[in-house]
Amino acid sequence: MSFSKYESTRGTTHLARIARAILGPCIDVLREVLAKEISPPDLERKVKTYIHQTKKPSISEQQKRLVYGKNYSDFDVTLLYFLLRNMCSIPQHKNNWGKDPELTDKSVSANIERVRILRNEWYGHAVDFSLSDSDFEQRWNHISQIVKELEGYLGTATKYQDTLIELKSCCMDPDSVQPYIDTLLAVEGLQTDVTNLKEGFGELQTDVTNLKEDVEEMKKTNEKSSTQGIVI
Template structure:
């Protein structure tokens, strides 16, 4: 005997109420340390807003037995604990997109669909498709987590005796899960500052070290500096001595490399000369060295860390241009353009964000010569 619309809706509602939260809790456990998360929560090192009920649940950490589907999703997504699905958050995954993030998005989409439908919209075809998709999701999640829990639970729930009226009453109280971006806009803006710091503190120094390495051997550079050693500050003297002791220029920062290139005329001067900002069409090696110094100073010595979206995009366009020209200078033996693109889009957790935010702030009192 075929089921009524109400019975089909109640069956799917039962899966939403019982199975999906369990799946999400399993994924959640596999991607975070509940005790560590509690510390972050207590320190207010948190990116997404919580309701009063969700805040109460967070206070129960490390216990997550009562964590809702919505809360697990918000933390996994907005705390960057899991890679973004192939389809991108908030979209419908294609059948071929089967990463764990894609299945999380499927669970959210299926939940919102059933909540939004009238009971007469739950056709037999839709019901069977829902169960087939859910079966595939449970199998993939079990495989991902090296367990058999989710698929077994689906089989049990699918044949369990339920009260249709009771399930439909509970389902009516479930709210749709908002899949739009709900993170703190200030946190997002601060993250942009940290991404720029990746370029300023990691990639730009490496570029300039490659520049100076390409024009003079490390030992010869040290010998060149010896007669002038007292003209360098003590911290720079130590870096210069490392040239000789370690036979490496890894300790040279942007400020020191710029000074050496300029003082000893190791490369041709920029188009407008040293110390002057190049015009857009100035693309000599010296021009980009001058740009690196200027961008490093502009960003490191800002009075605040708020980087608006348009400003962020503009900076990265310029950074990428520098990386591309440097790759050409080194005959495509480097991949600085690709590295800078990755800095703009790579996964960045809170610890990484704080690290690079602090790295720029440590440069605040250091001035290029």
């Protein structure tokens, strides 16, 4: 199989940015919505009550451990969606939980639903390796609007919107810059070595010249001594 299908392109970078936006700002803003709705101690109590009342395995044992661990930063989209839908007092959107919301619906639940759908379509169930420029712009604007409306509900600063602005154009692979830095440092180091070599070579030339002069002086002295030692 040819590797060209998997080569990095502008289109694959677009898709990677979408994934980063969903797994970063989108999830983080949902975590803050959950924190606003329910405190960690209350969440554990509500989950236990819900499980007892429903009499069904609504979440996995691993998800239970995460809930009881009370660290919202460990919650993924699936768990966040379940908790926001079933443990909070957030009214469901016009088309009801679990269904696509209307385009004009700007409710909190509609935007929570959209994050779930985005996660499934563009990360969890993605089948394409890239996005065109136009598709990327459309999806990015969609994500930005979702985050903007959820941050508006939180009534906090625009940190996640600001993060999206940075993610849209930042270097996707910081490590790719390092080889250029290393090359620059190597060249600078090489230049320093060359300079030192030139200086050392200059000193060597001086030493050789002095040595030659010393040898010549020694030869003259030896010749003079030999001449004076001859008996006529």
